[in-house]
Amino acid sequence: MFIKIVNGVSDQLSLFIDFNFPEVRSVIIEKRYLGFLQQTLGHRMKISRVIVIAAGLISTLLLVFVIQKLTSPSVRSYDALDSTFHEPVIGTFELNAQQTAHSFSHYALKLDKHPDNASINKLIAKIPDAAHLIITISMPGTDYASAPNVLKEVREGAYDAKIKAFCLALARKSGTTYLRWNPEMEVPVQLYPWQYQAPVDYIEAFNHFCKLARSVFPAVKIVWGPAGYPGSDEYWPGPVFVDYISVTIDGKSELAATAFPAVKDPEENVRRKIQRMRMFGKPVLVMKAGSVSEADLKAALVKAAASTRLNAGILYQTQDTEGAPNVTEKRTPLIGVYDPKALLVNSGLIDAEHIFVDLIAVQNGQFERDFNAIVSRRHDAIVSIEPWHNAGVKKDSNALGNVINGIYDAEFAEIYRVLATSKQTVYLRFAHEMEIPIHRYAWQSQDPVLYIKAFRYFMNFDGSKNKRIKKVWGPAGDRGSIEWWPGDDVVDYISIAIYGLPDKNITDPEQQESFETIYNRKHYRMRLVNKPIFITEFGVKGPENFKKKWLEKAAEVIGNRPEIRGVSYFNLADNPKVWGNIPPPDWSVSKPTFQHFVNTLSMARVGFR
Structure with missing residues (x-):
């Protein structure tokens, strides 16, 4: 009877193993435990004792495999130490510190x-202990195509168990540990799955990682790791978790990027990168990735640091919170036009007129005549000063340098004399669109520090501090x-430009972006000031009915954004020379279309109230 029971149990165990854990069955057969049991039972040798021993062996073996099955991942781990990685920290920049703080591994x-x-512990064991250890984490360690949704998955907790396990194991190492998560996120290439994604998506994923890491490893230091490429600020996650910022010189991502011209001089390259981090108030680690030698890069950092400290008074300023816009204010925005053909200036629909003024117009009196015409119509003036085309140099290649060296002082004095004659408000804009990496204007593609000095020189030129003049960056x-x-001290308003057709390769008006899409993107870029x-x-370009619809939606956006204090429509075709062999876009609109825009804006602002 007992033998039958054991045989039944053995059969049931075999079926259970075959169905649920076939690999266990094969191992058992290979180890001949079942064969041993059957042989023993067949010969009736010391049945009771052998059965108990055999059943115990089977049960133990089964239990071990079940535990392994339940605790082991169903997918093989691809964790790995990147043996090709070599990005030493060549130094640290802090505004008020002269020396590198630490030597980092x-x-x-x-x-x-x-x-x-087991994989995590084995991986961490490969990393030698160090007094200051930086670990750059690529999560996941795959290419862009295989994991395009990594930021979403991190935000939603798919990596939480891994992050916790990793940080718990890491906390056992000696020394200070710094974690740098999914770096070079801002470079407009797609070498990695987290790269060139929506800034908000990256920020939320980064902060989720940091919060979880700190919850299990409170002593860990967090490094936010942009390359230092133009636009890094859009991915700034805020100061809550960040202890350090890193920038990378000649990283793989940046070498693949073509959106901005490469900066080949090491000192200029380092300086531009650390100055892009000036708004964040954190120490900056400078990492080497390219072919420039460590010695040359260290020398470049010393020079870059000295130059940055020399200009610290204009680069590093306390944010003027008193000057922040009142977002609850419900005033109707000022409506202006650039309208050199005078198609709308006498329509009764506008509050302001926009004029572009070069230095020849100042010298020959044209600026004063145009300005007085605006004042005579009792309109406010938007005056964009273009510091070039003076009588001596038709296209000044050193316009910004000439500004700060006083070459144009006579013209500037005349500008401020003319402006002082008006009782209307003047919105004074100087050297606009400076950040675009082209050469349409002489002040574009220049050193930002040179531009900042020139802008401040011009805006502070008038010692009278005329309160009717509003400074526009x-x-x-x-x-x-x-x-x-x-x-802050030289800016009252931020000006941005919004054109539905910014790209000459777009020929179909229907493919233009909406006002709202462009505005949201550009307004976000101004979030730090x-x-x-x-x-x-x-x-906007296109048939008149398309322009009417586009402007109607624009008015609805403007009417519901209290931070927008004014708008000025460009009622003319663009400069033909800029568009090469294709016709320049014609932005001009009819009076009825503009009337519809003004009416829609008025209704939208009333609705906002």
Whole structure:
């Protein structure tokens, strides 16, 4: 009877193993435990004792495999130490510190989402202890195509178990540990799955990682790791978790990027990168990735640091919170036009007129005549000063240098004399769209420090501090604009430009972006500085009915954004020379279309109230 029971149990165990754990069955057969049991039972040798021993062996073996099955990941872990990685920290920049703070050891790990403790411990054991250890984490350690949703998965907790297990194991190492998570996120290439994604998506994923890491490893230091490419500021996650910032010289991502011209001089390259981090108030680690020698790069950092400290008074300023826009204010925005053909200036629909003024117009009196005509119509004036084309140099290649060297002082004195004659408000904009990496204007593609000095020189030129003159800083609102930020004390309004057709390759008007899409992108880029917005240029190309619809939606957006204090429509075709062999876009609109825009804006602002 007992033998039958044991045989039944053995059969049931075999079926259970075959169905649920076939690999266990094969191992058992290979180890001949079942064969041993059957042989023993067949010969009736010391049945009771043998059965108990055999059943115990089977049960133990089964239990071991079940535990392994339940605790082991179903997918093989791809965690790895990146043996090709070599990015030493060549120095640290802090505004008020002269020396490198620490000597860092730097390693890179590729991590997937599977929390295999054995794999994690083995991986960490490969990294030598160090007094200051930086670990750059690539999560996941795969290429862009295989994991395009990594930021979403991190935010939603798919990597939580792995992050916790990794940080718990890491906490056992000696020394100070610094974690640098998914770096070079801002470079406009797609070498890695977290790269060139929506800034908000990256920021939320980064902060989720940091919060979880700190919860299990409170002593860990966090390094936010942009390359230092133009537009890094858009991915700034805030100061809550960040202890250090790193920038990388000649990283693989940046070498593949073509959006901005490469900066070949090492000192200029280092200086531009550390100055792009000036708004964040954190020490900056400078890492070497390219072919420049460590010795040369260290020398470049010394020079870059000295130059940055020399200009610290204009580069590093306390944010003027008193000047921040009142976002609850419900005033109707000022409506202006650039209208050289005078198609709308006498329509009764506008509050302001926009004029572009070069230095020849100042010298020959044309500026004064144009300005007085605006004042005679009792309109406010938007005056964009273009510091070039003086009588001596038709296209001044050193316009900004000439500004700060006093070459144009006579013209500037005349500008401020003319402005002082008006009782109307003047919105004074100087050297606009400086951040675009082209050469349409002489002040574009220049050193940001040179631009900042020139902007401040011009805006502070008038010692009378005429309160009717409002100072307007006028980037296009493109990537990297904040690198040219000149300081709170010389800016009353931020101006951006919004054109539905910014790309000459787009020939179908229906493919133009909406006003709202462009505005949201450009307004986000201004998030680090608290000033109201004046959209001094905007326009749309296409048939009149398309322009009417586009402007109607624009008016609804403007009417519901209290930070927008003014708008000025560009009622003319663009400069033909800029567009090469294709016709320039014609932004001009009819009076009925503009009337519809004004009416819609008025209704939208009333609705906002």
